[in-house]
Amino acid sequence: xxxxxxxxxxxxxxxxxxxxxxxxxxxxxxxxxxxxxxxxxxxxxxxxxxxxxxxxxxxxxxxxxxxxxxxxxxxxxxxxxxxxxxxxxxxxxxxxxxxxxxxxxxxxxxxxxxxxxxxxxxxxxxxxxxxxxxxxxxxxxxxxxxxxxxxxxxxxxxxxxxxxxxxxxxxxx
Numbered sequence: 001x002x003x004x005x006x007x008x009x010x011x012x013x014x015x016x017x018x019x020x021x022x023x024x025x026x027x028x029x030x031x032x033x034x035x036x037x038x039x040x041x042x043x044x045x046x047x048x049x050x051x052x053x054x055x056x057x058x059x060x061x062x063x064x065x066x067x068x069x070x071x072x073x074x075x076x077x078x079x080x081x082x083x084x085x086x087x088x089x090x091x092x093x094x095x096x097x098x099x100x101x102x103x104x105x106x107x108x109x110x111x112x113x114x115x116x117x118x119x120x121x122x123x124x125x126x127x128x129x130x131x132x133x134x135x136x137x138x139x140x141x142x143x144x145x146x147x148x149x150x151x152x153x154x155x156x157x158x159x160x161x162x163x164x165x166x167x168x169x170x171x172x173x
Contacts, residue, residue, distance in 0.1 A: 032062045044157055045069050049079070066158065068093045075158060077165055084169030090162050098156045103169025110166045115155050123163075125170050 031037050031050035038058065039048045050062030059082040066075030072095055077088045090099040092115050101110035106128045112121040114137070121134040121144060132144035150159050 028065050028067060029063045035062050043069075045074055047075070066090075075162065077169075083171075084165045088162065088166055088169070090156070090158060092155055098153075098159070099162050099166075101166055103166055105171055108166065108170045110163065112149065112153065112156070112159070114153055120153060121149055123166075125172065128170075128172065130172070 029037060029048045029050060035050040035052045037048060038051045038060075039046060041047075045066055045068045047064060047066045049060050049064035051058035052061050060079040061081060062079060064075070064077050064079060065073065068074045068091075070093055072093060073091055074093075075088075075090045077084050078086045080086075084103050086103065088099065088101050088103060088110070089097070092098050094115065096115055096117055097113055098115075099110060099112050101123075102108050106125070108125050110123045111119060114120050118137065118139065119135055121132065123130065123132045123144075125131075134142050134144040134149065136142050146163070153159055156162075
């Protein structure tokens with residue numbers, strides 16, 4: 001091999017190594033053994049998750065992480081055999097917490113906050129019995145209404161997605 005060919009091969013290996021390193025740095029989830037990463041992008045950010053092959057379609061297993069377009073985290077939830085399990089956390093683009101909760105079979109709690117950090121709703125499920133409470137901007141109790149909540153918290157673009165993940169983790173429709 002000539003000196004020029006060696007330099008070209010070294011340069012190619014260096015570029016390949018840098019590309020692989022930058023791709024690895026871009027990945028935000030670490031997947032458990034037996035799973036592979038998945039990802040999608042939306043106009044407001046991106047999501048990455050872990051999945052394992054299955055007969056009909058891949059099954060999510062491991063972390064799912066969302067990132068806003070500005071690079072800040074938007075969502076964290078863990079899946080076990082296709083079902084959300086454990087803590088669920090979500091944030092606004094500003095970094096303020098938008099939702100926090102926990103999912104377990106037939107039990108869980110989800111607290112939703114507005115952009116100013118005020119608690120706006122809490123959904124508590126114990127043995128599949130649902131107790132939901134909402135509060136207005138001044139902190140006064142008001143009837144819980146999922147549709148109204150989405151209107152008064154427009155900055156939480158993932159609100160219905162978050163609530164659906166949480167409900168699925170508990171096992172309620």
